Amino acid sequence: MAGTASPRSEQRRAAVARFLAFASAARTVEITGLSPLGGGALQENWGLDARFSGGTLDGEQRLVLRTSAATGVAASLTRVQEFAVQKAAFATGVTVPEPLFASEDPAVWGKPFFIMRRVNGIAAPDRITGDPTLDPALPAIGERLGRELARVHTIRPPGPDLAFLAPYADSGPIQQIARFRAYLDRHSTPRPVVEWGMRWLETHIPPPARPVLCHHDFRTGNYLLDGTLLTAILDWEFAGWGDAHEDIGWFCCKSWRFARPDREAGGIADRTPFYRGYQSESGVSIDPQRVRFWEILASVRWAIIALQQSDRHIFGGERGLDLALTGRRATECELEILMLLDAERNFADG
Amino acid sequence: MGDLPGGAALLALARDVLLNELMPLLPQERRSDALLVAKCMAIAQQEAEVPAEEGQAILREIELLCGQGADALRRFAHDLRLGAFESSESHDRAARAILWRLAVAKLRQSNPEFLAANGFD
Numbered sequence: 001m002a003g004t005a006s007p008r009s010e011q012r013r014a015a016v017a018r019f020l021a022f023a024s025a026a027r028t029v030e031i032t033g034l035s036p037l038g039g040g041a042l043q044e045n046w047g048l049d050a051r052f053s054g055g056t057l058d059g060e061q062r063l064v065l066r067t068s069a070a071t072g073v074a075a076s077l078t079r080v081q082e083f084a085v086q087k088a089a090f091a092t093g094v095t096v097p098e099p100l101f102a103s104e105d106p107a108v109w110g111k112p113f114f115i116m117r118r119v120n121g122i123a124a125p126d127r128i129t130g131d132p133t134l135d136p137a138l139p140a141i142g143e144r145l146g147r148e149l150a151r152v153h154t155i156r157p158p159g160p161d162l163a164f165l166a167p168y169a170d171s172g173p174i175q176q177i178a179r180f181r182a183y184l185d186r187h188s189t190p191r192p193v194v195e196w197g198m199r200w201l202e203t204h205i206p207p208p209a210r211p212v213l214c215h216h217d218f219r220t221g222n223y224l225l226d227g228t229l230l231t232a233i234l235d236w237e238f239a240g241w242g243d244a245h246e247d248i249g250w251f252c253c254k255s256w257r258f259a260r261p262d263r264e265a266g267g268i269a270d271r272t273p274f275y276r277g278y279q280s281e282s283g284v285s286i287d288p289q290r291v292r293f294w295e296i297l298a299s300v301r302w303a304i305i306a307l308q309q310s311d312r313h314i315f316g317g318e319r320g321l322d323l324a325l326t327g328r329r330a331t332e333c334e335l336e337i338l339m340l341l342d343a344e345r346n347f348a349d350g
Numbered sequence: 351m352g353d354l355p356g357g358a359a360l361l362a363l364a365r366d367v368l369l370n371e372l373m374p375l376l377p378q379e380r381r382s383d384a385l386l387v388a389k390c391m392a393i394a395q396q397e398a399e400v401p402a403e404e405g406q407a408i409l410r411e412i413e414l415l416c417g418q419g420a421d422a423l424r425r426f427a428h429d430l431r432l433g434a435f436e437s438s439e440s441h442d443r444a445a446r447a448i449l450w451r452l453a454v455a456k457l458r459q460s461n462p463e464f465l466a467a468n469g470f471d
Binding site for chain 1: 383386387389390393423424426427428430431432433445446448449450452453454456457460461464465467468
């Protein structure tokens with residue numbers, strides 16, 4: 001609460017100031033603002049304003065401290081790993097907030113965290129997809145996002161700084177399906193539609209792809225727009241080696257179209273500009289059949305994540321209306337799985 | 351036999367008061383929480399209003415396909431995982447019909463707006 005900082009929060013501010021001074025080689029660092037930011041279902045983000053004297057960040061800085069929520073979902077990277085992924089993306093020219101420092105020292109914040117620059121913009125997907133004043137700019141933003149994603153996919157294994165990422169042999173579709181099934185076997189409620197979807201996926205796995213770095217949550221809601229300018233790709237916590245079409249299918253998955261399900265590329269544009277941006281940047285042709293496979297897998301995966309989110313409320317001791325309600329979205333994914341599989345069947349039947 | 355107004359009607363009334371009378375009094379930063387509360391109340395209200403017969407009818411269809419016994423839904427899910435209905439066109443068709451009924455019935459309770467947005471009555 002403003003103006004009533006507890007002794008614990010004062011200790012935290014002092015510890016963060018010391019950490020920043022050491023990491024940036026500053027003579028002193030004064031924390032002038034520290035407050036939680038909205039968004040981030042799985043991680044906590046804190047707005048951090050600081051005045052640096054000397055060192056690499058001399059002057060006033062607007063930063064973000066990103067740390068883990070009390071509970072998470074199994075597939076999430078640690079914050080220090082996420083920091084390394086974000087550094088790799090930044091070095092490749094992807095539009096991400098510059099990652100600055102990371103720490104696993106519990107004496108600073110009580111749990112691992114990293115610091116990045118704070119950039120302006122909104123991520124709210126209902127505003128981005130539902131604000132008609134943005135409409136004229138959205139196809140160009142879709143194309144830009146295609147280019148950004150293509151840049152992410154230029155990062156390929158083995159990345160010397162990304163050795164902690166599971167090899168693609170452990171994260172391909174067969175392995176993902178096995179993990180989803182193992183989760184459902186422990187879950188209290190059977191999900192026949194999800195099982196049906198996984199069975200289809202298991203029997204339609206495309207030939208292996210040359211693995212690339214996948215963001216694995218590249219979607220509307222995870223980028224920032226400042227007006228009509230793309231200012232950041234966010235939330236790298238699920239990144240890993242994968243099939244490039246996986247990210248494309250996830251971006252186009254109906255669950256991430258929000259107010260505009262008719263705009264198949266993230267609720268902001270037709271697929272054409274998004275694909276055009278991706279293809280022109282990468283020189284790689286997108287295979288629509290392969291995207292369809294990953295789009296069905298996206299609905300299955302989101303159903304599982306939705307259930308895991310509500311588990312955090314039901315079993316994980318993390319009371320929250322939004323977490324509790326997210327589990328209900330699994331059934332929305334199931335309807336989408338059925339619609340996609342019916343369309344796929346009609347397509348196969350000619 | 352319960353007293354009137356029943357649980358579903360009370361929830362509908364409470365939700366209306368929340369959205370139309372209390373919401374304007376809330377500070378801006380808590381309104382999204384109030385909308386989530388209203389969403390929870392709507393789900394609870396819709397679930398209270400849906401008769402249990404539909405769920406029972408779907409379970410009977412599953413038992414026709416998978417045989418009678420305990421935990422028919424879990425056995426159905428397991429059979430789907432193994433592709434047990436794929437060798438028979440009629441079983442495959444019956445399984446798909448059940449899956450559709452299951453999904454639509456659950457959404458009719460919890461999210462009829464989503465169903466309508468996807469072209470279902």
